[in-house]
Amino acid sequence: MMNKFTISGSPHIQGDASTKKIMYGVVIAMMPALLVGVYYFGIGAVRVLLLAVVASLFFEWLIQKYLIKGPVTITDGSALVTGILLAMNVPSNLPGWMVVVGALIAIGMAKMSFGGLGKNIFNPALVARVFLLVSFPVQMTSWPKPTPISNGLADVITGPTPLGIVKEGLGNGQTMSQLAPELPSYTQDMIGSIGGSLGEVSAIALILGGLYMLWKKIITWHIPVSILLTVVIFSGIMWGFNPEQYADPVFQLLTGGLMLGAIFMATDMVTSPMTKGGQLIFGIGVGLLTILIRFWGAYPEGVSFAILIMNAVVPLINKGFKPRRFGARPGVTVKA
Amino acid sequence: MGILKTFALGGVHPEENKLSSQAAIEVLPIPKQVVVPLGQNLGAPSKPVVKKGDKVKTGQRIAEAGGFISANIHSPVSGTVLKIDSSIDSTGYKRPCIFISVEGDDWDESIDRTDKIETNILLTPDEIVSRIKSSGIVGLGGATFPTSVKLMPPPGKKAEYLVINGVECEPYLTSDHRIMLEKGREIMVGIQILMKALHVEKAIIGIENNKKDAINHLTELSRSLPGIQVVSLKVQYPQGGEKQLIKAVLNREVPSGKLPIEVGCVVQNVGTAFAVYEAVQKNKPLFERVVTVTGKGVKKPSNFLVRIGTSVQELIEAAGGISETTAKVISGGPMMGKALTSLEAPVVKGTSGILLMDDGESHRKVENPCIRCSKCTYACPMGLEPFLLIKTAKLGNYEMAEKEMIMDCIECGSCQFTCPSGIPLLDYLRLGKIKVGQSIRNRNLKKA
């Protein structure tokens, strides 16, 4: 007896891309930044990372199994990515229970309550980060000083981030040149030897991850490049007006969560626009809001808020920015 | 050589798998019985002009065009008409067919059966068009649109270019490739005939770069022929689509809902050009074509010259038979072909290939939730948003689907090919197109 023939509509072949491959691709891309985090923040970083990942997976499993009572899909990698991103967005000395609360907010509130993978409006890890930031402002802004793992597992000393130094100094009436000695060098910013959340410190490692994702076609260049360019141009203009009151664009680019936000958070497929034009607008919006908050807002850092605000307007952007339809530019007018 | 030309928007590049590209065209022995469907072309089905018990000769007309967009059908064999009854065809439905039992191979006397290549075009343009029409020639690329209709531009429109489609962007298929290699000189005459009929000075043959031998061969032949140019194109699916091909070779875009003549082009397939040569120079109507039989499980991937009406079963047997593990038989290529429900289905004018798929490769991916990665939007050669369109189709919001230009979809399947979540995008797009098409028709009826 022959097989029963299968009947289905064309196409009869499909590419080898899959949700899993994309998610694990993102995980691989995050590895360099994580390694730098672990190198500078030691055992604390490992602890936060493990807690965030395990808690995210656990909450996803719990909700899918007992609340939704649907299929459990924790192996698809999306909860893993959320967990790692959450860990990258918090200080490595955050109390463990806060990390778990963060994971619950990310998975339970920001993702599953919208219907699960693909249906959330806001980036889950960022929602959790902002939730933690406004709930536990002290713990969320006590950044451990980077101490290379080779120096042993000494107790961590906390200190401010470069952006925090600038914000506070300018607030106290100091100028940029007075603050300069307190700030780390650009080289330190690049490799990550600065205070900050555990995954955001090393610009080089993050860019490496971004290049990997570009190569694997997980992301396109539109969002990261438009965010970074907007930040450079906007902060450059302000810096040009008054270099004593506004930090220079390179400093803006390399410090804080900008690289992490531009490369890993804003490019989240679910919460970013669907067309390339829309992505450019989205990126410009994120860049502008980031600098607005950094310069004139109450917080020293504004990437998370900027991305969340732009997440909220993504449906509008999708409505307004359609792809270029074929036939819109005939290229020739034929005489009748 | 520089950057190879291709179309601007979207597209994908599936594995080419041209297994049979080196297999020369073989003539398949005539079967004992043929089943000739009456609905082989786009448009109205043909009307039979023979009845049960009639004796027919090879090449004799057995059905006439049933409307303006329709085509004559000629007997592919000589023998006796057994019956006119419904039989399953490649659409998966039973349709009226003419059954003919074969007795010898007695050709109609008017057909020139010699091998000599006739290069002198004696007929006038009008005679050419009427010959093509009476010979029942339809587009052999798969769309089966009657060729003669394309050669009569609507009033007020004038063709500037004849674009010959030698792209064969579908994976696996090689029938056009082999025709270009083996019948290159005839194709050149066919192109000249078409140019004469259309009153155009320029013809462009577009061929994808994975068929270098065909490009070289046709470039060589076109050297002595003014006005005919061969363009080598980057391999990119769906470059064989009319609109994509025109964009690739001429950088012109056919506006939404319009035909290629709008930008001064008429597109014909290389196979059609060959059929035109045979019809005009040899007086041979269209009753056989080249069909690729291929697939990873096929013992001998081949290209056969087959009489219309031969069953798919016979083709597969000639290529080494069907294996136990075959789970899907496709008429056409893997991207746009139709899955067959039965091997009794006959070869028709639009059958470019038969593809056998094993159990392992024949199944759909498991469907996962959409992660809004917009890969479908990037892949769409028409600049549409498949993710949005299928949502409108699923929710029944057909007004929005129409506004988002669902009718522009060429059903190439690039979106579904590229979707990482394995969503049957094209299924729902087709559903949307069916529903929107119905509502447009109803609206037009109300207006009329």
Added chain:
Amino acid sequence: MDNIIIIAVSALGGLGLIAAIILYYIASKFKVFEDPKIDEVAEALPSANCGGCGSPGCRAFAEATVKSAKENKSIEGLNCPVGGNEVMQAVGKILGLEVEAKDPMIAVVRCNGSFAHSPAKVKYEGATSCTFAHALYGGEGGCQFGCLGLADCVASCEFDALHMNPETGLPEVNDKCTACNACVLACPRGIIELRKRCPKDKRIFVSCVNMDKGAPAKKNCEVACIGCSLCVKACAFDAITITSFLAYIDFQKCTLCRKCVEVCPTNAIHEINFKPRKPKVETDASEKSVSLKPAEDKGLSNKMALPELVETKEEIKETKE
């Protein structure tokens, strides 16, 4: 002190008065006249907004009826299938018109090509949409007229009256059906038909829409109508006609005598909600089934019949119209 109270009260009262006058003026000036009967009719309607009447929602239907009553002095052609006679009589009363009583209807699925009766020859993979599958191929069992089993009708039903039976792969209509016609329009193959609800919900119908000749129809599905016309001969009321090898029972003419059910060699004619036959009739039927069909079939096609005690023929006659 007193002064202040008086000033406050009079000022506030005066303001209120002025505002009231302005509002009253505006309300009367810009009043959109609407026949109060529209509200009354809308009140009487089921408010399901199903669209079964052809109007987009109950309010639109109410407007249409009031308009028609005013202009034509009748509401013929307008019917709320969901509310049925009761509602239409109420609407007629509001409008002061006589409304002809319409028979209550119910959706009937005219295909019995279950997995057992029409075994799958191919396997379908793809979107859960009958409309799409209909455009793609004939059907898993080979019958190109029969149910595709992808539940477009179930999705279209607003009343929870249609459900797929996972054992047969066919939809089944339950008592909640309001004959709103949505499933009839949803089915790409025209399998579902609205038929009269006879007393005690008895129904007799040909459960097949296959227009193939007998042999190919039977090859794909053992309970197909083969167009043998035995039922036509058996029917004393001219209720059965055959077109393209397919029998159709006119429910206006049918008297529910069940003669056709007895003679049908493929069990394509179904009787529903009848009491089981007398033993004598039963033997007749099973004799027939020995020669033409497996005996178990009878049970399957009659599975919806009420498993009650054997009744006499008088009972059946009584229910005739």
